[in-house]
Amino acid sequence: MVSFRARTPSLTFLSSLALTMSVATRGAAQDCQCDHTIPLGQDGATGADLGVQPGDVVCVEAGERPFLTIDDFTGTESAPITIINCGGQVRIANSDRGYGIRINGSSFFHLTGTGDPEIRFGFDVSASRTGPDYAGSGVPVGSLSTDYELDHLEIHHTGFAGFVLKTESRCDGSANLGNFVQ
The missing domain is CATH 1.20.5 (Single alpha-helices involved in coiled-coils or other helix-helix interfaces)
Incomplete structure (x- = not known):
């Protein structure tokens, strides 16, 4: 027995x-069909550092991270860059920065949380900072970023706004009407 x-x-x-x-x-x-991956231990990437080309798929590894910065990803109208969660949900939470996911100087890109068909929102973002100097926004997109799509993101518990989609004026006039349209 x-x-x-x-x-x-x-x-x-x-x-x-x-x-x-x-x-x-x-x-x-x-299989997320990744051309490039932003691993869990890396909180940001530039297009040049990753070698991103128009039409590439950039995967963001699932898991928890304090923030994510995306800078200078330049696709084309016929070949936009896709930035997608891979391996599950990407959870971003912080209380000390002005953003959860910040995208600057990028054009013709698609940030999508559709990397896992079992998860409705592939990116879960909070940026709860409040304060006298600035408050957190879930996803600010700026610095001359243009021609983009954002979908399947859940933004919550922000100190200011879920999305801030704008470019500030510049002294050189590069962001003025006639020179730039977001």
Whole structure:
């Protein structure tokens, strides 16, 4: 007769094996078609540093991070850059910065949270900073960024606004009407 104590390791092993197979199957089943990846330990990227070209897919590895900056991603009208969550939900939360995801100097890009069909909002963003100097916004897009789409993002608990989509005036006139349209 086998005692209960002897069975426990076997049940534990089988449970662990089933969980491992489930996780491995889910990871293997999700192929995000990435040309470039922003790994979990990296909080920002520039197009030049990643070597991003028009039409590329840039994956943001799922998990928790304090913020994400995207700078100088330049696609074209016929070949926009896709920035997508991969491997699950990207959760961004901070209380000390003015943003959750900040995008600057980028054009013809699509930030989408559709990387996992089982998750409605692939990006979950909060930026709760409040204060006398500035308050947090979930997703500010600016610095001459233009021609973009944002979808499947959940923005909540912000100190100011969910989205701030604008370019501030510049002394050189580059952001003036006639020179720039966001």
